Amino acid sequence: MSKSKRLLELMMTVNRKRKFTVKELAREFGVSSRTILRDLQELGEIGVPLYSEVGPHGGYQVLNERVLPPIAFTEEEAVALFFASHALRHYADLPFETESSAALSKFYHYMPGDVRDRIDRMKNRVDFIAPTRLQKSPHLSVLLDGAVRQRVVRIAYESGGSTSDRLIQPVGIFANSGLWYCPAYCFLRSGYRLFRCDRIHAAEFDPSAVPLNLGDVDLGNWEDHRDEPLKYVYLRAELTREGVQRCEAELWHSPKAHVREDGSGWLAGHVPERDIGFFAKLFVGWGLDVTVHEPPAVVERMKRQLDEIKARYPDT
Amino acid sequence: MSKSKRLLELMMTVNRKRKFTVKELAREFGVSSRTILRDLQELGEIGVPLYSEVGPHGGYQVLNERVLPPIAFTEEEAVALFFASHALRHYADLPFETESSAALSKFYHYMPGDVRDRIDRMKNRVDFIAPTRLQKSPHLSVLLDGAVRQRVVRIAYESGGSTSDRLIQPVGIFANSGLWYCPAYCFLRSGYRLFRCDRIHAAEFDPSAVPLNLGDVDLGNWEDHRDEPLKYVYLRAELTREGVQRCEAELWHSPKAHVREDGSGWLAGHVPERDIGFFAKLFVGWGLDVTVHEPPAVVERMKRQLDEIKARYPDT
DNA sequence: TATAATAGTGACAAAGCTTGTCATAATCGC
DNA sequence: GCGATTATGACAAGCTTTGTCACTATTATA
DSSP states (O other): OOHHHHHHHHHHHHHHSSEEOHHHHHHHHTSOHHHHHHHHHHHHHHTOOEEEEOSTTOEEEEOSSOOOOOOOOOHHHHHHHHHHHHHGGGOSOOSSSSOHHHHHHHHHHTSOHHHHHHHHHHHTTEEEEOOOOSOOOTTHHHHHHHHHHTOOEEEEEEETTEEEEEEEEEOOEEEETTEEEEEEEETTTTEEEEEEGGGEEEEEEOTTSOOOOOTTOOTTTGGGGOOOOOOEEEEEEEEOHHHHHHHHHHOOSSSOEEEOTTSOEEEEEEEEGGGHHHHHHHHHHHGGGEEEEEOHHHHHHHHHHHHHHHHHSOOO | OOHHHHHHHHHHHHHHSSEEOHHHHHHHHTSOHHHHHHHHHHHHHHTOOEEEEOSTTOEEEEOSSOOOOOOOOOHHHHHHHHHHHHHGGGOSOOSSSSOHHHHHHHHHHTSOHHHHHHHHHHHTTEEEEOOOOSOOOTTHHHHHHHHHHTOOEEEEEEETTEEEEEEEEEOOEEEETTEEEEEEEETTTTEEEEEEGGGEEEEEEOTTSOOOOOTTOOTTTGGGGOOOOOOEEEEEEEEOHHHHHHHHHHOOSSSOEEEOTTSOEEEEEEEEGGGHHHHHHHHHHHGGGEEEEEOHHHHHHHHHHHHHHHHHSOOO
């Protein structure tokens, strides 16, 4: 094997193993230790952040700042990737320690000139917008870390005007229209709850608490684990075309809209009784784009709410 | 310079120039043409898609499927980039021809084992959600291309139930909560308008139309170019804490909310008179989280709308 | 049609680089 | 102290790389 190729493979190998000894690599590549030593020095000169320690249990390490091997991207892929990470700049907080802008500028900088030109021309013409929020969510990394390592986190959570201490075991975190949410098992309520991260004012691991075994609960299925002995009511509503689209945008789970040929549609399905307040408020906002048929409780609430709003604006 | 380093630099150089001759590179690197030929052959074996043509004006080319040079990403950066492109999967349509999943799997595949493990563990625990829409927006590439190259596009646009033919010159495209929008100069209305891409049922370049010179209008500033001789009215409203947050999410431009210490706030600013319908509908949806003081026209509309909704649900 | 520009191949020797071996040092944990 | 480990230097054998030259082939263009 030529030296050039050996260096490339060496690069990948040291990135794969994080820790290794010279002898080990020498055996693996079928060359002498001296050669590997020389190669490693060269890799270091090229930019791979190697670190070594002598003595037993010593050896080489690749530092946290690691170099990924050359990845072949087509131009299209590179552009797509660029704009994907470009979209991240709308987020005030991210669960990653790094600033994504670093990766972005690297990506941009190393691209051949004409791809860069293409990106420049597109930069102000494509965007993925997320509402920029003022709310800060500074505890994302703790929550994510807690979810990944299944730890119990003690949070100070603000709800209904007051702040309470809770122990939670996070399932994960997700961003939706600019806000971060954290579904978690709440030890206070003995059940899964959805927390808004901007209302979490403190978060830290609680080393004394014993985590539950919830390894297979994740963002994709946590809602199935809400073991709620809930009462459900049947919801039925007629939707205009606009109404159908609002369904898609604003109702993430719960009943999906049925669509007719002409774009209009209807909602039908069971919803938790405790959510009727939510639905009433929501449907009032949709105005004439929805007509609620069932349940009467939602209709009642809507009427009451309409009256309350009307009371705000007395006739002159 | 050692051969290994020369090969690396050669890789970057041929990616930068798209077209080049052997002689050219030989001069640049200070080696003989024969050496460059040998090097290029080796690059080809490694995987760089080179293509050559003999004769005058011939030379080497790197094919469209291009290999980007080795980029040094830190682990954190790689992870952030992964999740950024992971988020793209929520979009039914993208303006790029490529499937972003290709780039994603490459990225994933080439990462060292432990980073891959880390990603695996995080995969179901972090997400950037955008509402998945049923609406298809199949003409994104044409619109984007039209924006980049400043061409006039003929579209069939559906609005208010009917479909009309229009000539537009796109400014760009952007995605917001799952829907694609296209601000453009509309030749029919002689002014800038915002189009929803899922309502554009056909789009193609109009070669006969003469584009305007709008090169410096882009997504960042097109709203300033709406040269509307509009009447403005003064809007003033009180917001609860919830109301402030809805402002941030739903009012992208127009007056920004002012926030008090306790989280509540108020809206104050001039808004186009023709938007009072929009605001009335919006504020009705916000219910008790907003109290509109001015203008009377908005309040009037809200009242009327409340009555209309109430009429839907007659007292039994 | 001739010419110049271009890629591509083979051969060869000189120069240069790479490699293994050996010797030696230094550090560290046990 | 011993063994494992990195680290460095020297050196010669062997291998690789490089430049040169000679040649072929293709193609646009003058």
